[in-house]
Amino acid sequence: MIRLFRRDVALAFRAGGGFGLALGFFLIVAVLVPFGVGHDTALLARIAPGVLWLGALLACLLSLDRLFALDREDGALDLLATAPIPLEGVVIAKAAAHWVVTGLPLVLAAPVLGVMLSLPWPAFPWLVASLALGTPALSFIGAFGAALIVGVKRGGLLLSLLVLPLYIPTLIFGAEVVHRGAAGQAVSTPLALLAAVSLGAVALLPFAAAAALRVNLR
């Protein structure tokens, strides 16, 4: 499993692997928003949590359709399915690699973009904390979606339609943490709920994703 995780991370860094794609997308979205809504600092500060979380969500989605599709196309998925690790392990390794390559850079870049969107200072630690706790859910929910569409050609759009509604709880709780952090209120409740969504996704969805892969391999 660790081998597969390391292979996927290594692949992402090689040419055409897509590392930085999500990060670049995230940056551009956050840069475009001030252009779109104008330079009203108070307004920007108010919408910053939502914008940052939406940006992270969409950035995560970008590389998801490749998660299993590439391995399916080159036959590696068949071979992984017959390898001595369970398919659930394959899903965990690949989703974890997706998080390291996609989610983690977003977490690290978010404070910079917070400055750009004039996010209030007290919200910064909570922005990082909420993304760090919430993005694993995005990767694991996304892995489930990617497993469902693995046999579909050009399944990217279908994947978005499947996965985005499932991202709603993460988005609500994640943005709420940052909102409350900005207003100086207690954040523990949404933060706990956000962590619960992530833990639930990490614990349960590998089984669902593996089941979907098995059906698609037949």
Added chain:
Amino acid sequence: MNGELVIEDLACARGGVPVLAGVSLRLAPGRALVLRGPNGAGKTTLLRCIAGLAPPLAGRVEGPPVAYGGHADGMKAQLTVAENLRFWAALHGVADIAPALAAFGLERLADRPAGLLSAGQGRRLGLARLLVTGRPLWALDEPTVSLDTARVAQFADVLRAHLAGGGSAVIASHVELGVEADVLDVARFRAVAPVDDGGFA
């Protein structure tokens, strides 16, 4: 289990469509079985069923752990030959990839990205993967595609060594490998005769 592949009254489907029914066979260690039959007869379906990729509709498949080799080799274009092979070796708990490289004459290509290999070289890499799985039963789908005559002979040598070492193999192939093997015509087990749907008669 003594390493024998036992298939009893097996029915298997491809994408939900029943393809084969009533397949029964036994394959002892050290033996090879060549699957024949026209395109679409169900050779791939049977191999995927043996490999456990498709669950049987009926009947049972029992046997030693399978190394499956399909039409695609499952190698990553961005990784080198050695990196690809090392990954599959590690996944199967095998440490040394040198014998596998040597068996298919890939030593000089070890540091080349797999994406730059020719079709035949890529296939040799795919076949070398079989050796690093350390598994006794090979289920191979057209393993000699894009190999030249000399390389087919090389593959036959590797296969012979595998069989001599107590391994076994089920191979769908139209090419004469020159390896002593049983032959099974898959067309005999067609689940349903091809239906000519005449519309609303």
